[in-house]
Amino acid sequence: MKKLLYICCIALAMIGCARMGQPDGGWYDDDPPKVLSATPADQATNVNTKKITILFDEFIKLTDATNKVIVSPPQLEVPDIKAAGKKIVVELQDSLMANTTYTIDFSDAISDNNEGNPMGSYTYSFSTGEKIDTFEVSGYVLDASNLEPIKGIMVGLYNDLADSAFQTKPMLRVSRTDSRGHFVVKGVAPGTYRAYALQDADGDFRFTQKSEMIAFNQQTFEPGSKPDVRTDTVWRDSLHIDALKKVPYTHFLPDDITLLAFTHVLTDRFLIKTERVEANKFSMYFSYGHPDLPVIKGLNFDSNDAFVIETNEKQDTTHYWLRDTTLINQDTLRMEISYQFSDSTGMLINQTDTIESLAKTPYAKRQKEKNKEIDQWLKEQEKKKKRDMPYDSVWHEKPLEPKFDVPSQMDPDKLIKVEMPTPLQHCDTAAVHLYSMIDSVWYESDCRMEPIPHQIRSYQILADWRPGIEYSLEIDSAAFVDIYGNVSNAYKQGIKVKDEDEYGTLKLTISGVEDSAMVVQLLNGSDKVVKLARVNNHVAEFKYLKPEKYYVSAFIDSNGNGIWDTGDYAEGRQAEAVYYYPKEIEGKAKWDLNLNWNVTAVPVYKQKPEKITKQKPEAAKKLKNRNVERARQMGIEYLKD
Structure with missing residues (x-):
């Protein structure tokens, strides 16, 4: 008996050494909630109740249930989901469907109330029939234009394989993507399916509005599974790995469904607004362009030859520059405009509206400000006169001031642009001169100035810019005169074209796709396009690369217009395919880099480099294991009960 008592004392002493008699207030609760x-019981069959109660071993809280908890099949009436004490109560509002597996996926929304220990991914299921469907399918949803993961978009399955099902029937089973664009649809029955994604604006679980972002896949699949083994990491604490364990599990397939989401071009045409921010022009903004511009009839002014019309390439925005100063000084312009308008069926009809275009700053106020400016100028001239300084006795209107995009240090392939503040009446291209210095002697060089298409106030100056050469761009005074008679001053700017030794080149040999109509884009660290190159004989080449870090993307230019185009569900047309080179590329001076790029060698959802991916994955919720750290600070070992 004494021996037994001695052994018990030794054991208690060892426990005391390990736990040091409990810290003040006790150890932290590091255990997650348990069901x-x-x-009804989890995975119960023949269920006929719409109320589910789940009991936990401690008080719990439910975070962001609206976005994180997914009920499948989707519910047209929003379920009532509440956490109270140690319970979660779910009340379904829709009628139960016969012989159907229901899943309530709580993802990571459940944690304990006091310490916030996450329960981890938890899914409850039941069936109204005699069996539970247990298959799962998973994959990714990416933005078709740039392969960014899309967070929070709805993903659904259909066993009706007709294209019309997506627009006429609610999804059969649903899930929602996480911050990685990843989704898992659970409780799937055997069969053949198609997968879709939908940014469901109206909550009807089907594609009914062209403004909704969607993704569709023509391919069908059948869910399945196989036994597999994964490696799990066992952590000793937040910094140290205790062990790697091989864990057998059921591997559900397919697990790599990739949906590329896009938004349709909204072709419904209506007038968004008219405005007259500047007195000398008014503007019209439409939701969609049309080749026929609005017809304007002046009601309190003569609209014949009254405007210089400036429109953008899409012809959805039009600026009307007033030629006559009398109209500029008129505060209100009343007019009747006729334009093409989409009716409720989407058909274009002729629409006539009467509008009033009001100057933002009334004429009286503008005149007062100008008189104040003239008075100030007169006072300055009078001061100069009294001090025997040079002065001017005649007021001059401000000259025309073009905006020159002309750097003093220039890349050999840069375009020089000139933007006029107002439309020109006269442009004397012969007054534009370019000189180059060779062996310390200036020589006149060939250049030409021409308008940029679809931009009536923008011009470009083209020349054969030779690396390492110094140039002087000189423009005579009065080279440009606008429609109001304002005249430009003389302009002179020195330009040094950088040496070729300051640059590298990049040559990409493309494979993996048959379509040769590909545009390759060189990107900076912000995923912005720096240069473009069309693929020619499977090769895309970039010259004059600065010594910086770059990334590369490409798209199949199916219609040859040089820009990426979105898809159209009614036409069964996917958005133009986009690819990313999966690695960073470092440009170096005097360095020619040749790379082979098979654009399909890496799955699309793994292609975009993490450094330029804006939608970063959120950190997974983990148990904090704070007792281990607390015990370490106390100089003892923490032994969990």
């Missing part, structure tokens, strides 16, 4: 029971 004690559920009514």
Whole structure:
């Protein structure tokens, strides 16, 4: 008996050494909530109740249930989901469907109330029939234009394989993507399916509005599974790995469904607004362009030859520059405009509206400000006169001031642009001169100035810019005169074209796709396009690369317009395919880099480099294991009960 008592004392002493008699207030609760029971039981069959109660071993809280908890099949009436004490109660509002597996996927929304220990991914299921469907399918949803993961978009399955099902029927089973664009659809029955993604604006679980972002896949699949083994990491604490364990599990397939989401071009045409921010022009903004511009009839002014019309390439925005100063000084312009308008069926009809275009700053106020400016100028001239300084006795209107995009240090392939503040009446291209210095002697060089298409106030100056050469761009005074008679001053700017030794080149040999109509884009660290190159004989080449870090993307230019185009569900047309070179590329001076790029060698959802991916994955919720750290600070070992 004494021996037994001695052994017990030794054991208690060892426990005391390990736990040091408990810290003040006790140890932290590091255990996640556990399910004690559920009514009906988890994976119950022949269920006919719409109320589910789940009981936990401690008080719990439910975070962001609206976005994180997914009920499948989707519910047209939003379920009532509440956490109270140690319970979660879910009340379904829709009628139960016969012989159907229901899943309530809580993802990571459940944690304990006091310490916030996450329960981890948890899914409850039941069936109204005699069996539970247990298959799962998973994959990714990416933005078709740039392969960014899309967070929070709805993903759904259909066993009706007709294209019309997506627009006429609610999804059969649903999930929602996480911050990685990843989704898992659970409780799937055997069969053949198609997968879709939908940014469901109206909550009807089908594609009914062209403004909704969607993704569709023509391919069908059948869910399946196989036994597999994964490696799990066992952590000793937040910094140290205790062990790597091989864990057998059921591997559900397919697990790599990739949906590329896009938004349709909204072709419904209506007038968004008219405005007259500047007195000398008014503007019209439409939701969609049309080759026929609005017809304007002046009601309190003569609209014949009254405007210089400036429109953008899409012809959805039009600026009307007023030629006559009398109209500029008129505060209100009343007019009747006729334009093409989309009716409720989407058909274009002729629409006539009467509008009033009001100057933002009334003429009286503008005149007062100008008189104040003239008075100030007169006072300055009078001061100069009294001090025997040079002065001017005649007021001059401000000259025309073009905006020159002309750097003093220039890349050999840069375009020089000139933007006029107002439309020109006269442009004397012969007054534009370019000189180059060779062996310390200036020589006149060939250059030409021409308008940029679809931009009536923008011009470009083209020349054979030779690396390492110094140039002087000189423009005579009065080279440009606008429609109001304002005249430009003389302009002179020195330009040094950088040496070729300051640059590298990049040559990409493309494979993996048959379509040769590909445009390759050189990107900076912000995923912005720096240069473009069309693929020619499977090769894309970039010259004059600065010594910086770059990334590369490409798209199949199916219609040859040089820009990426979105898809159209009614036409069964996917958005133009986009690819990313999966690695960073470092440009170096005097360095020619040749790379082979098979654009399909890496799955699309793994292609975009993490450094330029804006939608970063959120950190997974983990148990904090704070007792281990607390014990370490106390100089003891923490032994969990």
